[in-house]
Amino acid sequence: MEGTEIETRLFDSGPQVIESMFANSVDIAYVGPGPAINGFLQSKNNEIQIISGAASSGVSFVVNPGSQIKTAEDLDGKRIAAPLIGNTQDISLRNYLYENGLKPADKGGSVYVFNLENPEIYTLFAKDDIDGAWVPEPWATILVLELGGVRLFNEEDLWPQKQFASVVLIARNDYIKNHPEIVSKWLDAHTETVNWINQNPDKSKVIFNQFLKNTLGKSLKDEIINEAFSHIQITTDPSIDSIYIFAERAYSVGYLGRHGYNLDGIFHDTKLVKALLENET
Amino acid sequence: MKKNHTWKRIVFYIALVAVWQAFDSANIWPDQVFPSPLEVGEDLVYSAADGSLFFGIGTSMWRLIVGLAIAIGGGMVLGIFMARVETINQTIGSLVLGLQSIPSVAWVPLAIIWFGLTDAGIIFVTAMGALFAVTINTYSGVKNIDPNFIAAARNMGAKGEQLITSVLIPAAFPYMISGFKQGWAFAWRGVIGAELLFSFLGLGFLLNVGRQLSDVSQVIAIMIVVMAIGILIDGFVFRRIENTVMSRWGLR
Numbered sequence: 239m240e241g242t243e244i245e246t247r248l249f250d251s252g253p254q255v256i257e258s259m260f261a262n263s264v265d266i267a268y269v270g271p272g273p274a275i276n277g278f279l280q281s282k283n284n285e286i287q288i289i290s291g292a293a294s295s296g297v298s299f300v301v302n303p304g305s306q307i308k309t310a311e312d313l314d315g316k317r318i319a320a321p322l323i324g325n326t327q328d329i330s331l332r333n334y335l336y337e338n339g340l341k342p343a344d345k346g347g348s349v350y351v352f353n354l355e356n357p358e359i360y361t362l363f364a365k366d367d368i369d370g371a372w373v374p375e376p377w378a379t380i381l382v383l384e385l386g387g388v389r390l391f392n393e394e395d396l397w398p399q400k401q402f403a404s405v406v407l408i409a410r411n412d413y414i415k416n417h418p419e420i421v422s423k424w425l426d427a428h429t430e431t432v433n434w435i436n437q438n439p440d441k442s443k444v445i446f447n448q449f450l451k452n453t454l455g456k457s458l459k460d461e462i463i464n465e466a467f468s469h470i471q472i473t474t475d476p477s478i479d480s481i482y483i484f485a486e487r488a489y490s491v492g493y494l495g496r497h498g499y500n501l502d503g504i505f506h507d508t509k510l511v512k513a514l515l516e517n518e519t
Numbered sequence: 520m521k522k523n524h525t526w527k528r529i530v531f532y533i534a535l536v537a538v539w540q541a542f543d544s545a546n547i548w549p550d551q552v553f554p555s556p557l558e559v560g561e562d563l564v565y566s567a568a569d570g571s572l573f574f575g576i577g578t579s580m581w582r583l584i585v586g587l588a589i590a591i592g593g594g595m596v597l598g599i600f601m602a603r604v605e606t607i608n609q610t611i612g613s614l615v616l617g618l619q620s621i622p623s624v625a626w627v628p629l630a631i632i633w634f635g636l637t638d639a640g641i642i643f644v645t646a647m648g649a650l651f652a653v654t655i656n657t658y659s660g661v662k663n664i665d666p667n668f669i670a671a672a673r674n675m676g677a678k679g680e681q682l683i684t685s686v687l688i689p690a691a692f693p694y695m696i697s698g699f700k701q702g703w704a705f706a707w708r709g710v711i712g713a714e715l716l717f718s719f720l721g722l723g724f725l726l727n728v729g730r731q732l733s734d735v736s737q738v739i740a741i742m743i744v745v746m747a748i749g750i751l752i753d754g755f756v757f758r759r760i761e762n763t764v765m766s767r768w769g770l771r
Contacts, residue, residue, distance in 0.1 A: 323731035367635045
């Protein structure tokens, strides 16, 4: 275990991470629940498992001030963006439309859903080409503070317990079996990091911004970082209920095939998960 | 003879599906990589049932028709001018040959910047894909008209618009029809390619959905639909028009 080298890779979106995990080029990853569920089910329940939570909430629906969108009914005929198809925000947006009696245009409805990468959403939002965007932090805050977007609501306000998993830690099943000690070490470090972030929010923000600067060549303004962080909870709690609800929603929008689905075994049986399960019941 | 053809074809397709099924049953690749014909069939039924397939087909066809109409209109005008006005041929003509070598999807980045994520952008890509095939065929058609026809028409007083609509276009029509047929094939590829990259409704979008959801059977199902529509339009629309034109013009 000592001397195990960790090679980190960044991906634009969860579905790409899952592709790489299927190709055995990634062993452990942080992704949204949408791709995690899709990956678990696509591989006939045996390639990917959730080993911990990482973050909860931190998604908002931001509308263009010129769009006059105030309620769900106003979405009729509008152009709304979400990140890639099958990603967590895309599932939430489509589900929100159905719950409000609307349909996306690809199913013959009246709401145009555009699946775009976050930087592209930013550009189209700036050009007024889209009326709203269902996006994660820090993009939601960037749209609000830089482009004058209006945060219509935080997604967690739609959830029964006002929280839902937005990032989970997943691992390849093979890898868990063959390297349990590395995975368990990873989980310890993960828990430690989560605690540290919650105890040192200011330092975390500085580190996060430094990370952005190093990897993307661009840092964010302090006010954006502060507001974005205020919408996210960093936690090891995978909000198990919310994973099941996400799966239900993904199924009802037609993303999980048509033979029903079975999430048994999606959570790796770590002590952590067990403890969480006990806490909930 | 004809009946014999049909039988051969039916047997071929049954064999094809059987081989496909055999490969699937051999379990060389997992199902999420290589689905069975049954799964693909199910996907077709499923996307037909929830309507997304028909909306996809409708959207793609609509874009195809508008884009192709623009390409045919523009290509005819451009082709006739190239054939009749030497300066245009020497200048624009050389550019047209160059532009024809650009695959239609190569217009997508420009279309996204110029038109945004709109139908107009996809129609633009479609039209650009077909335009030059129509232009070049119209040009050859007009160039190949027996000069005596044109001289005769002129002697009888035809000029300008009348010369074009009553003499040039009818005389060049068999060539132009091949141009339309080629143009349609380019346009259809252009629509699907552009939709795949724009990811904004249509059959290309459904292909992209399959990819994003790692749903290979949906990808194959949509490819089959794209192919079937290609065969149908080619066989029922263009081959018929071509046959009619060829026999009426006494070329067959």
